[in-house]
Amino acid sequence: MVGAMSEASRIGRCMRKCTTSLVARTLVCYGLLCNARCMSIQPESGFSARDLEPDVADRMRKALRLSGVGVQEMADYLGVARGTVGTWINGRITPGAQTLRLWALRTGVPYAWLRSGEVPAGPEGCPEQDSNLQPTD
Template sequence: MSIQTNHYTGGPDPRYVFTMADRIQKAIRDAGLKKEDVAERLGVHSNTIGNWVNGRSMPKGFYLKQLALMTQHDADWLATGKIPEDANMRIPD
């Protein structure tokens, strides 16, 4: 079975991106940012971002929303993997 791509994420179908940590790492990478860039913009230590992408802790509230804005990904998708209803994507057969 091949993994389909979609317009919303520009990469693998998000149903195959399993954890919040995976989605955060993907969002940062898609935005062309480094963990250090994200940490500086959010005003947190780079270890905090490392913990998010490694699944040791997760951003909440303000930081999740700011990360979503910074990476141009939907905050609900980052948190839950749920694709926004208005997302334009191809669904695998």
């Protein structure tokens, strides 16, 4: 019961700080809404900033999405089962360098970005740009 009393006192302090409407304060009290002034009532997530950064699996999924290549299409291209591609894009297994190179070739994303998240620099330190872009009027 001590934990519940502690939570109630935190909500009470939060509600005194809130300058929002009575409805919003009531929703905060019941844990249904939490505005920027009341963020302290949220429990600690326990995740570090590194945990929240995109990993290889996230970049592989994004490359598929941006290129319009489907999971089965990629599996056929690589000569593996669809489930294998699923384990890679869900982060259960990290594929080897050769697979990442082929993935980058098929999806058109830079290998360095796919491997580590680094955007390769072009001339004079600028990010590389697609040479096929047409000028806009």
